[in-house]
Amino acid sequence: MSANHSPSGQQPSATYESAFLKACRREPVPHTPVWFMRQAGRSLPEYLKVREGIPMLESCMRPELVAEITLQPVRRHNVDAAIYFSDIVVPLKAIGIDLDIKPGVGPVVENPIRSRADLAQLRDLTPEDVRYVTEAIGLLTAELGSTPLIGFAGAPFTLASYLVEGGPSKNHEHTKALMYGDPQLWADLLDRLAEITSAFLKVQIEAGASAVQLFDSWVGALAPADYRRSVMPASTKVFDAVASYGVPRIHFGVGTGELLGLMGEAGADVVGVDWRVPLDEAARRVGPGKALQGNLDPAVLFSSPEAVQTKTREVLDAAAGLEGHVFNLGHGVLPTTDPDALTRLVEYVHTQTAR
Numbered sequence: 027m028s029a030n031h032s033p034s035g036q037q038p039s040a041t042y043e044s045a046f047l048k049a050c051r052r053e054p055v056p057h058t059p060v061w062f063m064r065q066a067g068r069s070l071p072e073y074l075k076v077r078e079g080i081p082m083l084e085s086c087m088r089p090e091l092v093a094e095i096t097l098q099p100v101r102r103h104n105v106d107a108a109i110y111f112s113d114i115v116v117p118l119k120a121i122g123i124d125l126d127i128k129p130g131v132g133p134v135v136e137n138p139i140r141s142r143a144d145l146a147q148l149r150d151l152t153p154e155d156v157r158y159v160t161e162a163i164g165l166l167t168a169e170l171g172s173t174p175l176i177g178f179a180g181a182p183f184t185l186a187s188y189l190v191e192g193g194p195s196k197n198h199e200h201t202k203a204l205m206y207g208d209p210q211l212w213a214d215l216l217d218r219l220a221e222i223t224s225a226f227l228k229v230q231i232e233a234g235a236s237a238v239q240l241f242d243s244w245v246g247a248l249a250p251a252d253y254r255r256s257v258m259p260a261s262t263k264v265f266d267a268v269a270s271y272g273v274p275r276i277h278f279g280v281g282t283g284e285l286l287g288l289m290g291e292a293g294a295d296v297v298g299v300d301w302r303v304p305l306d307e308a309a310r311r312v313g314p315g316k317a318l319q320g321n322l323d324p325a326v327l328f329s330s331p332e333a334v335q336t337k338t339r340e341v342l343d344a345a346a347g348l349e350g351h352v353f354n355l356g357h358g359v360l361p362t363t364d365p366d367a368l369t370r371l372v373e374y375v376h377t378q379t380a381r
């Protein structure tokens with residue numbers, strides 16, 4: 027168990043007592059904590075500078091660079107948590123899947139997985155496969171002080187979508203064809219991915235991550251009945267696999283208004299909400315006993331400072347009665363966002379919610 031955790035009977039650490047982890051645990055907070063999905067990356071000139079000439083996947087495997095990029099938004103914006111700089115396809119690359127992240131496209135898989143024989147590509151992930159992750163998190167926890175580090179992974183459905191389609195997809199045709207057409211192969215594929223994802227999250231927690239977020243970015247493409255039958259067992263398996271560590275488990279997807287209750291039921295402590303559902307309504311859908319994370323539309327940051335404040339106020343008002351609220355955008359920071367707008371947003375949320 028890492029020094030960030032406070033197993034019962036031990037003195038709570040400053041990290042354990044941070045506003046972010048308190049909000050995840052639904053405890054009273056000094057102010058609403060804020061972090062942003064994709065807070066590191068292309069919105070920051072200092073990121074573009076250190077990434078110059080280094081391909082995305084390679085940059086994810088250099089511990090010093092990962093630590094530097096992860097710290098950049100913490101230094102600049104005064105956010106309440108860091109998110110480990112990586113990508114959802116990194117564990118797949120680590121077990122030898124032939125894939126690349128192509129600039130302007132995203133992850134592209136050379137040999138898509140569409141048959142039972144293709145499943146053999148998915149071997150177990152061991153800590154030795156991702157030594158750079160353990161090393162980078164060691165560097166980070168030393169630098170971060172009381173600021174928690176969030177580890178993350180892609181959820182089985184979203185990873186399956188990339189593997190089956192061979193790259194980003196709008197309609198997920200091949201993925202759904204497999205899910206509806208060969209339910210047994212589909213279940214076996216998701217189960218394999220759940221094993222890999224669980225192992226990857228464990229590495230991050232054991233190295234010192236204080237919370238984890240499972241990104242099921244594309245799962246909003248499914249109806250609730252299909253989610254429950256074909257996806258939820260694998261996501262539940264991942265959450266169960268890391269439950270004993272006692273770190274908050276966040277679950278996020280886009281366009282998941284109809285799935286929020288089930289995504290909580292899968293085992294999340296914190297349910298991430300995109301901007302389409304107000305947080306008070308999301309709380310009704312999720313039910314008691316969970317914190318919520320969200321949910322300013324990332325595109326709002328392109329409007330005037332006054333408009334950003336008005337829209338932020340709406341989010342905070344909708345969150346007023348929640349058991350626990352972590353402020354975030356409804357999806358990742360868009361690459362051309364003005365970083366100063368993000369810094370101002372953090373300060374506004376902190377001052378508006380100071381207790």
Ligand SMILES: O=C(O)CCc1c2[nH]c(c1CC(=O)O)Cc1[nH]c(c(CC(=O)O)c1CCC(=O)O)Cc1[nH]c(c(CC(=O)O)c1CCC(=O)O)Cc1[nH]c(c(CCC(=O)O)c1CC(=O)O)C2
Nearest residue numbers: 063064065066067068082110111112113114132194241243
């Ligand atoms: O649109 C698509 O289908 C491909 C998306 C895409 C992915 N990796 C990618 C790209 C290309 C791109 O962003 O331009 C490739 C990718 N991943 C990342 C970056 C850096 C950046 O966004 O500027 C980039 C762009 C790389 C570059 O060209 O510089 C890093 C990344 N991916 C991710 C994260 C975790 C996070 O969001 O906080 C993070 C770390 C951010 C941080 O440390 O602050 C997670 C990720 N990657 C990915 C997804 C799937 C859903 C999505 O599209 O957003 C998701 C989950 C999600 O954001 O919902 C796949």
